Amino acid sequence: MDFDLSEEQRLLKESIDGLLTDSYDFEQRKKYMKEKGGWSKTVWLKLAEQGLLGLPFSEADGGFGGGGVETMIVMEALGKALVLEPYLATVVIGGGFLRHAGSDAQKAAHVPGIIDGSKTLAFAQLEKNSRYDLFDVSTTAKKKGDGWIIDGEKFVVLNGENADTLLVTARTKGDRRDKTGIGVFLVPANAKGVAKKSYPTQDGLHAADITLTGVEVGPDAVIGNPEDSLALIERVVDEARVALCAEAVGLMDESLKTTVEYIKTRKQFGVAIGSFQSLQHRASDMFVATEQARSMSMFATMAGDFEDAKERSNAIAAAKVQIGKSLKFVGQQSIQLHGGIGMTMEAKIGHYFKRLTMIENTFGDTDYHQRRVADAGGLI
């Protein structure tokens, strides 16, 4: 049992923290938001230069063979700096599908572009009525000759505006809520029949609603088994949840730090408001919530390697519950302790609050995951 980082992991942490300290303060972030697609290509290429975009890929695929802990380190750092770039969509999720189920040809076609920063990906999964159930898929993929024709609507596709390639979940068989008959398809974003409506999200990222109308793809578009890929989707989404937990911990760390600094300096009644016990206790509770979240983020990270898929999912669901509860408390109280200034777009704390809030509702909210843990028979 060991919670320390290895020497290499410490170096990784220093390197990404250093990069973001130099190129990602709050003012710089505002500029990046105005660039095409809402994030900075320059920063993305810096991440590529430091090898961070190739982190989880095997050395055979041109990557660094990093595991869950390495991704946790990066995601925490990205959270701390409130980074806009599509690491989750491209490296964690897109890369996840390719790593776990991509054929050699698919990897050769997509991984080098991810690693060198020239290509980004997006995960087109959410549908109008699917909410958090990954098996609830109405989009269809019908066989045509060797290939497939895809029809359906996908919503809130993160990085959907910029991505070169979409990973689309589609039903090849059965009814809307059947657990079999689901496949994952690599669809070029510029394919005929792909229509995108892009918009900024509440937390400053960018997403798109995507309509697929008679989109034709070849046989090489299928990742894994076209008729039975739910387990694959669950695995990759579990990794995304773990990554989001780590990002949230970074966000909470920075929110707590910023809030504590603020109440140390903000004076009312002639004293720093941080000298008032009611505020001190609130800040202490924020610390407790953050540490509990950190513990569960570490747990989820290590659970990512559990052999048993049920045990893995249960542990990660539990982590998402703890993170959801902690982030709501830390986020809301950060605003409360900042007072009026926390309500303004000008102060950075509100932006942390907004990103935290959106994380709760990504890939299952607190209630959803709590129900999963309860139905799985608990955690003891």
Added chain:
Amino acid sequence: MDLAFTKEEQAFREEVRSFFRDNVPPDTRRKLVEGRHLTKDEMVTWWRILNKKGWGVSHWPTQYGGTGWTSVQHYIFNEELQSYPAPQPLAFGVSMVGPVIYTFGNEEQKKKYLPRIANVDDWWCQGFSEPGSGSDLASLKTKAERKGDKWIINGQKTWTTLAQHADMIFCLCRTDNNAKKQMGISFIVFSMKSKGVTVRPIQTIDGGHEVNEVFFDDVEVPIENLIGEENKGWDYAKFLLGNERTGIARVGVSKERLRRIRDLAGKVESAGKPIIQDAAFREKLAACEIELKALELTQLRVVADEGKHGKGKPNPASSVLKIKGSEIQQTTTELLMEVIGPFAAPYDVHGDDGSNEAMDWTAQIAPSYFNNRKVSIYGGSNEIQRNIIAKAVLGL
């Protein structure tokens, strides 16, 4: 980072577990499961079994009878002990006064007291809190005056846990009235059988008798019963209170109780089916289990940190343990109340003195709920813990 225990650690867990299975008297275990108080005999019997095995004072330095275990082994031992469950060693002797004596006491004191603490030949109690000195402990008034080769002690202590069984007390006494309040306190030990010591029971809201008032009326104590230096008692008290960081989360206790809740919820019916089939209840139970898992991980972080970097600088996460640990313990007793519902009400007229062996298993659930309100109050109330986090961790 790695969650797994080593093969050796897993083997150690097995060894500890099978020792408990073979050696904890079944009645003692059953009473703990049911949330009842144990008799003095039951406790002492078990502690001597533990001491004979060499595990009575496991965390002491080896020259005084400790085991030399790693911090992970201590963690495993505590977790198994709490979740079996078996009675925990008497904290007042083993975790509190023992370490003060082997750290600050002289050779004679070590020789005289330590073996008797280990074997519970002396039952120790703690003379810290006073009626006017709770969270503000340093304001204590109990006075020790030097008179020839004796201390003359006058004053009153309160909340003295299990003083009714005690042979010895370690006591914070004011020895200098003119110094700043923390500076004039000394750490003195003496026999509870001394002339002038009176113990009066306090009945708590659970109907039980765990705590007492203790009065000192011109109690004469030999001068050599001062531990360490005169007027340095506050330092020793802080050392004592800071000693036990990880056990305080009582993760094993809560785990055992959650298992019991799950078990009972599969038997007790609500709306014509076991209450565990009620989605709202099941989710509440899951919520508590998740909180406990987070706490367990936080505790493991602290333990792993101590193992690697020593106990010198505590991991800031350790301040979480008392607050979350007590809140979760309280939640588990609430969930038990919820499971038995209206049958929480009947009052057991026999009380909980062990005289009524046929007592229904439901009888201790409400008292245990009432009793557990204490856990967020004792050992530095949770509000004091928040003050500590604000000052020591956040720098407010």
